[in-house]
Amino acid sequence: xxxxxxxxxxxxxRHSENCAPGEGADAAPLALIVETAHGPRVxxxxxxxxxxxxxxxxxxxxxxxxxxxxxxxxxxxxxxxAFLERLxxxxxxxxxWSAIDxxxxxxxxxxxxxxxxxGEARLLADVATRCAARGLGVRSxxxxxxxxxxxxxxxxxxxxxxxxxxxxxxxxxxxxxAALRLDNDVLLVLRRLGLKRxxxxxxxxxxxxxxxxxxxxxxxxxxxxxxxxIRLDQLLGRVPxxxxxxxxxxxxxxxxxxxxPIRHRQLLDQVVQDLAAxxxxxxxARGEGARRLQLGMWRVDGEVLLRDxxxxxxxxxxxxxxRLFADRLDDVEAGFGIEMLRLRASWSEPLKLGQxxxxxxxxxxxxxxxxxxxxxxxxxxxxxxQRPVPRASHIPERAQGWQxxxxxxxxSQGELAFHTRPLKLLDRxxxxxxxxxxxxGYPRRFRWRGEVCEVTRVxxxxxxxxxxxxxxxxxxxxxxxxxxxxxxxxxxIYRNGLPDDGRGGMPDWYLQGLFG
Amino acid sequence: MxxxxxxxxxxxxAELAGRAxxxxxxxxxxxxxxxxxxxxxxxxASGAGAALAFARQVLEGANSASLEERxxxxxxxxxxxxxxxxxxxxxxxxxxxxRVVHVATKTPEDALFAMEEGLRCxxxxxVVGELAGNPRALDFTASRRLSLTAEKHGVPLLLVRLDAAxxxxxxxxxxxxxxxxxxxxxxxxxAPGRAAWQAELFRARSHLPGEWILRDEPxxxxxxxxxxxxxxxxxxxxxxxxx
Numbered sequence: 001x002x003x004x005x006x007x008x009x010x011x012x013x014r015h016s017e018n019c020a021p022g023e024g025a026d027a028a029p030l031a032l033i034v035e036t037a038h039g040p041r042v043x044x045x046x047x048x049x050x051x052x053x054x055x056x057x058x059x060x061x062x063x064x065x066x067x068x069x070x071x072x073x074x075x076x077x078x079x080x081x082a083f084l085e086r087l088x089x090x091x092x093x094x095x096x097w098s099a100i101d102x103x104x105x106x107x108x109x110x111x112x113x114x115x116x117x118x119g120e121a122r123l124l125a126d127v128a129t130r131c132a133a134r135g136l137g138v139r140s141x142x143x144x145x146x147x148x149x150x151x152x153x154x155x156x157x158x159x160x161x162x163x164x165x166x167x168x169x170x171x172x173x174x175x176x177x178a179a180l181r182l183d184n185d186v187l188l189v190l191r192r193l194g195l196k197r198x199x200x201x202x203x204x205x206x207x208x209x210x211x212x213x214x215x216x217x218x219x220x221x222x223x224x225x226x227x228x229x230i231r232l233d234q235l236l237g238r239v240p241x242x243x244x245x246x247x248x249x250x251x252x253x254x255x256x257x258x259x260x261p262i263r264h265r266q267l268l269d270q271v272v273q274d275l276a277a278x279x280x281x282x283x284x285a286r287g288e289g290a291r292r293l294q295l296g297m298w299r300v301d302g303e304v305l306l307r308d309x310x311x312x313x314x315x316x317x318x319x320x321x322x323r324l325f326a327d328r329l330d331d332v333e334a335g336f337g338i339e340m341l342r343l344r345a346s347w348s349e350p351l352k353l354g355q356x357x358x359x360x361x362x363x364x365x366x367x368x369x370x371x372x373x374x375x376x377x378x379x380x381x382x383x384x385x386q387r388p389v390p391r392a393s394h395i396p397e398r399a400q401g402w403q404x405x406x407x408x409x410x411x412s413q414g415e416l417a418f419h420t421r422p423l424k425l426l427d428r429x430x431x432x433x434x435x436x437x438x439x440x441g442y443p444r445r446f447r448w449r450g451e452v453c454e455v456t457r458v459x460x461x462x463x464x465x466x467x468x469x470x471x472x473x474x475x476x477x478x479x480x481x482x483x484x485x486x487x488x489x490x491x492x493i494y495r496n497g498l499p500d501d502g503r504g505g506m507p508d509w510y511l512q513g514l515f516g
Numbered sequence: 517m518x519x520x521x522x523x524x525x526x527x528x529x530a531e532l533a534g535r536a537x538x539x540x541x542x543x544x545x546x547x548x549x550x551x552x553x554x555x556x557x558x559x560x561a562s563g564a565g566a567a568l569a570f571a572r573q574v575l576e577g578a579n580s581a582s583l584e585e586r587x588x589x590x591x592x593x594x595x596x597x598x599x600x601x602x603x604x605x606x607x608x609x610x611x612x613x614x615r616v617v618h619v620a621t622k623t624p625e626d627a628l629f630a631m632e633e634g635l636r637c638x639x640x641x642x643v644v645g646e647l648a649g650n651p652r653a654l655d656f657t658a659s660r661r662l663s664l665t666a667e668k669h670g671v672p673l674l675l676v677r678l679d680a681a682x683x684x685x686x687x688x689x690x691x692x693x694x695x696x697x698x699x700x701x702x703x704x705x706x707a708p709g710r711a712a713w714q715a716e717l718f719r720a721r722s723h724l725p726g727e728w729i730l731r732d733e734p735x736x737x738x739x740x741x742x743x744x745x746x747x748x749x750x751x752x753x754x755x756x757x758x759x
Contacts, residue, residue, distance in 0.1 A: 423607045459706070516711045
């Protein structure tokens with residue numbers, strides 16, 4: 001079933017003005033406008049304005065010449081879309097599954113539900129009365145496919161019903177090609193080709209050769225809205241048309257209003273404990289665990305304090321949540337007191353029932369890794385606890401990335417196989433002064449952190465070229481050497497560039513890694 | 517109470533003494549004590565390398581025994597990171613790369629907190645800590661606290677002390693470590709070989725002190741004992757680099 005709100009923007013405006021169609025503010029010519037690059041454009045004229053000749057898509061300046069008394073209001077496309085989403089959820093009263101059809105329609109799956117409303121005709125009558133009660137002028141239709149229902153709702157008589165055993169081709173033949181939900185430029189092409197009605201297209205399609213010709217004309221058009229053949233097939237149910245259903249999501253939220261504003265930490269801890277227990281119950285009822293929690297504290301003087309908490313793994317253990325929040329509440333300024341607290345789980349994940357009590361078990365068996373990481377992150381911050389992961393790069397410092405410890409490693413085609421790499425890498429390579437026999441040759445002796453190291457063994461160079469697709473053209477290549485000094489200390493040093501590479505003077509030497 | 521606990525303590529002491537007598541020398545392959553300290557210079561990664569080599573048994577044992585691999589928590593304070601850098605994944609031992617969880621803390625106090633939380637976690641194979649210098653937070657009480665937590669939960673702690681003086685500590689084994697010249701690799705004699713360390717065990721609960729050259733072989737840790745009078749120059753070398 002397709003429901004088309006022909007004048008959604010105007011209906012919403014009337015609702016906000018609280019006037020019936022044709023009365024009050026709506027009696028005078030009025031249009032909703034949008035600002036475009038070329039000036040204001042009429043988005044939705046009301047009935048009186050249309051009578052004066054104002055149409056949708058007209059520039060406001062043109063419209064004013066036709067109708068000098070035209071009153072304007074800004075349109076609200078984002079609000080319309082949000083309203084449409086709510087409407088789609090509301091429309092699930094007629095069927096288990098609904099999708100929004102931007103900009104101004106809703107599709108509802110009413111397969112095998114019409115008998116609950118006493119037949120399809122009465123179902124559509126119900127839609128009309130209930131939408132009228134909400135002040136929405138709608139047109140609706142029922143058809144076996146979403147495309148056919150859309151076409152009938154927009155271009156046929158209101159409340160048309162196409163039963164599944166009707167001949168869809170002949171019933172839809174007289175509709176204009178615009179009923180195929182095509183883009184404007186494609187419609188223009190079809191009009192120039194002389195294909196104005198659906199039966200023109202259907203006739204061409206009858207013969208095999210005709211379909212091939214059309215196919216050739218639109219062979220580069222992959223998107224359904226640009227290819228009339230795909231749209232026609234979808235309309236007739238020959239190819240599937242996936243739609244994105246609207247699923248209402250509600251956040252678990254618990255709150256406490258306090259009779260007496262609290263100013264002391266002890267009481268605050270008590271209330272947070274109660275909230276965490278409530279939240280644990282709310283989550284358990286949904287079979288979920290929280291990944292992100294937000295604690296809002298409303299102060300008497302109107303300030304709202306927020307504390308966010310992110311967890312490494314889904315949990316609904318009240319004591320664990322309390323413990324993590326306890327660290328975050330130290331800097332709360334209660335002022336004249338906190339009168340309301342609210343805990344929201346803005347991100348939750350499915351979690352099976354029956355998780356053991358983390359806090360109690362911690363004493364005897366130790367904590368789980370997730371709980372340990374939560375505690376560390378809560379005190380040290382998110383960026384203090386990380387896991388090294390490989391990245392696709394040959395430059396040593398870029399070959400390693402850091403990510404939160406419990407996230408799966410990024411998928412890559414295969415880890416790069418490196419020659420021996422140092423156990424530890426300095427955050428910034430440190431400059432060293434090197435004595436060498438020849439500028440391109442092995443280092444003999446170098447000074448690092450005020451200490452002179454006599455090089456006894458060398459392996460290298462391992463040449464790593466700069467990544468030209470990332471760096472500036474003047475970046476120099478690096479020649480890496482593994483070296484060992486007379487005390488057995490093993491380092492990874494590199495010469496930044498070659499003496500004659502034309503990208504600067506004599507190359508510098510850096511120490512980047514320490515071997516175990 | 518006293519009459520019942522005293523013989524217990526005595527028998528415990530006797531047991532320890534007996535163990536020390538039967539096995540006076542440390543040798544590689546002995547079970548890792550739950551709290552060991554490794555003093556190493558900050559200008560080399562020998563401390564971290566040796567810590568991983570000591571813990572190898574635990575890390576690989578956990579590998580075969582339990583169904584899933586357990587992670588290793590690697591805690592460093594800001595000064596240790598500045599002096600010695602962060603662990604580099606491609607340079608870590610093969611089986612360890614994907615299970616290192618790194619904690620970078622600003623202060624030594626936070627590092628101690630992170631290590632203690634790690635020791636409490638049953639899903640960790642070991643905790644490696646790196647602290648530079650002798651921070652005031654790491655006194656005997658803090659060290660005792662770490663020992664007790666490690667022993668309660670059975671997670672070994674390897675604390676690497678960079679450029680630190682050997683202060684009071686309750687660690688079960690304390691090593692003074694420095695790099696040693698490596699044995700030349702087979703195919704390129706001029707290249708540096710596998711890691712080797714000059715290690716002095718200067719305090720252990722059940723072993724005699726001693727000095728070894730430790731070599732990180734591909735499958736095990738090999739130790740070659742240095743008789744103290746035979747190699748006086750090595751002793752000087754350690755003191756010179758450690759200073």
